[in-house]
Amino acid sequence: MTTRPWQVPVTALRRAVGARHVERRSGRLGELRIADTVVPTDTETTVDVVLSVVVGGIEVEGTVSSTWGAQCRRCLRPVGGSIEVPVRELYRPGGGDEEDTYPLGTDTLDLEPLARDALLLALPLAPLCRDDCSGLCPMCGADLAEGGCACAGAAADPRWAALDVLRSGTD
Ligand SMILES: [Zn+2]
Ligand SMILES: [Zn+2]
Known part of the structure; x- marks a missing residue:
């Protein structure tokens, strides 16, 4: 060369x-x-x-x-x-x-x-491995595509908790 x-x-x-x-x-x-x-x-x-x-x-x-x-x-x-x-x-x-x-x-x-x-x-910016990649568990870092982790369901998502508070307030 x-x-x-x-x-x-x-x-x-x-x-x-x-x-x-x-x-x-x-x-x-x-x-x-x-x-x-x-x-x-x-x-x-x-x-x-x-x-x-x-x-x-x-x-x-x-x-x-x-x-x-x-x-x-x-x-x-x-x-x-x-x-x-x-x-x-x-x-x-x-x-x-x-x-x-x-x-x-x-x-x-x-x-x-x-x-x-x-x-x-x-060049692609911030590519995904596939369009529907489910990413990592925000709590323990486990790969959710591999079947989830022990956190799944154990802790409520804080965003839903906030919605629940709003709902009960308006009832
Ligand atoms: Zn991915
Ligand atoms: Zn987890």
Whole structure:
């Protein structure tokens, strides 16, 4: 693996307005994290794009694919999945920070910032292991999906107790 897997040579391509060039690159981006969701350091990310040479720049369109891991926000079990993010961005000389573009070098186009941005915007925040995850017992921490715990029914939920007081007050 080269040390710069995300650098696409574009010296000749830049002179050919209208040309299209298919590029598929895979490599590591380092750890990406948003809240508690992580693309781990050793994860292989793939960028599969078409470079279209336009006047004043190169348009990059395709997908960024990777895998992520997190903890279920209710039961804390490990969860994870794959993700494929559609991208369509313009690279141009002088592009970058204050504009909605990426910088285009004289000889290379760097796919790494595009891949990082795409994944960070698309990673799931606070995922669940499954939609109906019942979470943990708030009293003892037992996993309720595993059949509950000794607390179940033993202690009334304080929210219901408060409702009971309200009801008896209005009778
Ligand atoms: Zn869960
Ligand atoms: Zn319990």
